[in-house]
Amino acid sequence: MNTTIATPEYVALLEHGTTCPTCMAMDKDGKNLGLPCEPGDRIYQAYRQTLRGPAAPPQTGA
Ligand SMILES: [Zn+2]
Numbered sequence: 001m002n003t004t005i006a007t008p009e010y011v012a013l014l015e016h017g018t019t020c021p022t023c024m025a026m027d028k029d030g031k032n033l034g035l036p037c038e039p040g041d042r043i044y045q046a047y048r049q050t051l052r053g054p055a056a057p058p059q060t061g062a
Contacts, residue, residue: 009047016043 017023022037 007047007050009043009050012043013047016040 016039020037020040022035023040025033025035027033
């Protein structure tokens, strides 16, 4: 029962996905274009971090 918790990161991801014109961009057939969105990607990464647990060490890259 840990998949229904609305964390701030999850809420931010939902809000971004429903308000960001870049993430919502569709072609004329109504198919999401999946455009790259830097703010959206950062929000998504932050959300994924919450799935791994709060004790996950920060990733400093290679
Ligand atoms: Zn976006």
